[in-house]
Amino acid sequence: MVFNTGAALLDAIVLAVVSREEEGTYGYRITQDVRKIIDVSESTLYPVLRRLQKDECLEVYDRQFDGRNRRYYKVTSRGIVQLGLYKSEWKKYIRKINAIFEGGVTA
Numbered sequence: 001m002v003f004n005t006g007a008a009l010l011d012a013i014v015l016a017v018v019s020r021e022e023e024g025t026y027g028y029r030i031t032q033d034v035r036k037i038i039d040v041s042e043s044t045l046y047p048v049l050r051r052l053q054k055d056e057c058l059e060v061y062d063r064q065f066d067g068r069n070r071r072y073y074k075v076t077s078r079g080i081v082q083l084g085l086y087k088s089e090w091k092k093y094i095r096k097i098n099a100i101f102e103g104g105v106t107a
Contacts, residue, residue, distance in 0.1 A: 005038055010048050012086035013037060015057060015079055024061070024074030049073055057082050 005013075017033045018025055025033075027049065031042050052058040057079030062069040075083070 011052060014048050014052060015075060015083040018058065018073050019075045019083055024072040026070045026072050
């Protein structure tokens with residue numbers, strides 16, 4: 001994608017991906033799912049996960065898998081509210097951008 005992906009958009013995408021799984025999902029899978037949408041590295045996504053955890057939008061827990069711990073992330077109620085705000089703002093944003101591209105907005 002030729003457009004920059006800012007922190008808020010990354011947060012929104014990660015929350016949307018994680019929210020699809022009621023019991024949460026693990027870091028590597030989140031990375032793979034996000035990469036289907038935008039080109040981003042693991043080193044970019046893990047700070048996003050930590051930030052969302054710090055902001056209480058995600059909770060984290062470990063689960064055994066093949067003899068090792070796998071870190072899981074689950075959206076909190078605060079995260080669901082934040083995702084709703086992101087969705088609302090995104091819809092407004094794309095309406096404005098589409099209007100500009102289609103010649104409907106003038107300065």
